[in-house]
Amino acid sequence: MTFDLRLSRVRRRRGFEMGTWLRRAVALLRTWRERARQRRHLASLNERMLRDIGLTRGDVMAESAKPFWRV
Numbered sequence: 001m002t003f004d005l006r007l008s009r010v011r012r013r014r015g016f017e018m019g020t021w022l023r024r025a026v027a028l029l030r031t032w033r034e035r036a037r038q039r040r041h042l043a044s045l046n047e048r049m050l051r052d053i054g055l056t057r058g059d060v061m062a063e064s065a066k067p068f069w070r071v
Contacts, residue, residue, distance in 0.1 A: 036068040 043064040050060060
């Protein structure tokens with residue numbers, strides 16, 4: 001009987017870990033997607049808008065050239 005209880009606890013833990021892993025993976029994918037969207041938007045700003053936020057076209061090009069997984 002003790003063995004069965006331990007086994008059921010292990011299964012619950014694995015299920016929890018898998019759910020946690022899946023939530024983290026989904027959150028990471030959403031972060032990457034949002035980062036890519038923001039970089040595309042930044043690249044679309046005109047010179048006046050960039051000047052308003054204190055960036056140069058070179059700053060934007062450097063940021064836009066980064067892959068989506070880099071901060």
